[in-house]
Amino acid sequence: MAKILMKGNEAIGEGAVRAGCRYFFGYPITPQSELPHYLAKRMPQVGGVYLQAESEVATINMVYGAAGAGARVMTSSSGPGISLMQEGISYVVGAELPCVIVNMMRGGPGLGNIAPAQSDYFQATRGGGHGDYRMIVLAPASVQEIIDLMQDAFDLADRYRNPVMLAGDGVLGQMMEPVELGEEKEVRIPPRPWAATGRTGGEKHLINSLYIVPEDLEKHNIRLAAKFAAMEKEEQRWEDYLAADAELVLVAFGTAARVCKAVVDRCRREGKAVGLIRPLTLWPFPVKAFQPLLATAAHFLTVEMSMGQMVEDVRLATRECRPVYFYGRCGGMLPVAGDVYAAVQKILAGGEAK
Amino acid sequence: MMQKVFTRPRTLKDVPTHYCPGCTHGIVHRLVAEAIDELNVFDRTIGVAPVGCSVFAYNYFDCDMYEASHGRAPAVATGIKRVLPDRVVFTYQGDGDLAAIGTGEVVHAAARGEKITVIFINNAIYAMTGGQMAPTTLIGQKTTTTPYGRDRELNGSPVKICEMLGVLDGAAYIARVSVHNPANVVKAKKAIKRAFEVQMAGHGFTLVEVLSACPTNWGLAPDEALRWLADNMVPYYPLGEYKAPEEI
Numbered sequence: 001m002a003k004i005l006m007k008g009n010e011a012i013g014e015g016a017v018r019a020g021c022r023y024f025f026g027y028p029i030t031p032q033s034e035l036p037h038y039l040a041k042r043m044p045q046v047g048g049v050y051l052q053a054e055s056e057v058a059t060i061n062m063v064y065g066a067a068g069a070g071a072r073v074m075t076s077s078s079g080p081g082i083s084l085m086q087e088g089i090s091y092v093v094g095a096e097l098p099c100v101i102v103n104m105m106r107g108g109p110g111l112g113n114i115a116p117a118q119s120d121y122f123q124a125t126r127g128g129g130h131g132d133y134r135m136i137v138l139a140p141a142s143v144q145e146i147i148d149l150m151q152d153a154f155d156l157a158d159r160y161r162n163p164v165m166l167a168g169d170g171v172l173g174q175m176m177e178p179v180e181l182g183e184e185k186e187v188r189i190p191p192r193p194w195a196a197t198g199r200t201g202g203e204k205h206l207i208n209s210l211y212i213v214p215e216d217l218e219k220h221n222i223r224l225a226a227k228f229a230a231m232e233k234e235e236q237r238w239e240d241y242l243a244a245d246a247e248l249v250l251v252a253f254g255t256a257a258r259v260c261k262a263v264v265d266r267c268r269r270e271g272k273a274v275g276l277i278r279p280l281t282l283w284p285f286p287v288k289a290f291q292p293l294l295a296t297a298a299h300f301l302t303v304e305m306s307m308g309q310m311v312e313d314v315r316l317a318t319r320e321c322r323p324v325y326f327y328g329r330c331g332g333m334l335p336v337a338g339d340v341y342a343a344v345q346k347i348l349a350g351g352e353a354k
Numbered sequence: 355m356m357q358k359v360f361t362r363p364r365t366l367k368d369v370p371t372h373y374c375p376g377c378t379h380g381i382v383h384r385l386v387a388e389a390i391d392e393l394n395v396f397d398r399t400i401g402v403a404p405v406g407c408s409v410f411a412y413n414y415f416d417c418d419m420y421e422a423s424h425g426r427a428p429a430v431a432t433g434i435k436r437v438l439p440d441r442v443v444f445t446y447q448g449d450g451d452l453a454a455i456g457t458g459e460v461v462h463a464a465a466r467g468e469k470i471t472v473i474f475i476n477n478a479i480y481a482m483t484g485g486q487m488a489p490t491t492l493i494g495q496k497t498t499t500t501p502y503g504r505d506r507e508l509n510g511s512p513v514k515i516c517e518m519l520g521v522l523d524g525a526a527y528i529a530r531v532s533v534h535n536p537a538n539v540v541k542a543k544k545a546i547k548r549a550f551e552v553q554m555a556g557h558g559f560t561l562v563e564v565l566s567a568c569p570t571n572w573g574l575a576p577d578e579a580l581r582w583l584a585d586n587m588v589p590y591y592p593l594g595e596y597k598a599p600e601e602i
Binding site for chain 2: 023025049051053054055057058059061062063064065066067068069070071073087088091095196197198199200201204205206207208209210212
């Protein structure tokens, strides 16, 4: 099949439709607007529903209702809107409902701006809402990868009965790249025997996160923790780009990783052993990727579009037995390859403080 | 041969409730359950009960149920109904839930004409959390957060939901009823059943506000509470249909 040119935000929409998602609830916010625009057109064509809510607070609760009724459902937003959804996300986890939440990250805190950023990493990976919970966070770095990951996002949500977040940024959402959509596959959505759809002759079903008796809530939390442990064991994903023999390993995701790849290429041309680990899952963080590197790499340099959030996970993953440096741009500014290259040079020359 | 002339509705479970003595939640639960039984939709009804005294409504209604976050039941019901348009969906919300934290959700569910039925319990107080002022608390009414009585200057005036929602085009049936005496209980039942019928006919959003008693947090005996409701709430919150489709 021929490649077509697609915007990242539109690719999320098409990827969702191809993954069998037929319900989208959203509220306008920049820089993810092309996604609701796309689905407002596309959903009616496939017998689905696009509904614009009155707020992100309402949106995530519509998702809760639709997911509980057995639908493949998603919503999308950016920083401030995702903040408003946090209570609802906590309820979705508590009630064990599958859904996909897209965050096309922008600069914060507060109103910040509408330019691309990665500063919602903590919120995404630490559970911005209340209570003991986790969710898988996928971080694509190209439009093609967005298409490919959307199917996985819905499947993982179903497998664990837990929300999955797709974390992109304004650059990924806005840029156009050629993509291969592939054949439209018949989507098999797993049965949902737990859904509350009206009893229709069967047992009563309840969608709920309330366990008023402490003994019961503790049991519920322990059961959820077992799911999260399984995710940590089974779902770590990353791309290893020339990291195996690298003296210095860059660590970056999404748009920042694209910049870092260019830096790796330049270093390799110059004979410098530099590589990249690109986490595809921000949670579970790909700790497994770092274990073999502790024997080979002398330094790690984390590059983020924030003041340094993922760097904490890199320090944990390397157990701090190698120096972990940080380089970041924020507020909607992008790391420039030349500057990252300069930071790499400094570390290799032994001149960079940790 | 004895004939059984009165029994528990199918839609209600045979369990004791946690409600206080003299609380009217039990009456309203029964009216909703009777309406569902009489319309023969028990098997395809889905209820949503958010945070409040009735958060455990799922223990009493035997149909499929959702517990929802505070104020968001109309959004949850929207998600359900959009996925399952042939089901009957109702929410059961208190006044703090619907008329304060959840105002946005109920207004926009009504504006969109969501084909759901909202049962709105107005007892002029936050009961579960210990008797604080609700948006519906009357001027002068003492609560734990208005110990000198609700002051118009400080707290503003009570919110009249039926009057507000009645002006929206998406609202198909809006009524206010009371359960302070048997005659009004009968009227309340009629309104609740009618709301479900209007939902099922696909006319749009439906809501029944039920003026209810909270003896515990009002600090009154159950019979005094019912008199207080009739004497104080009914004059401020006039009973009747605020909107109804002609053909039903």
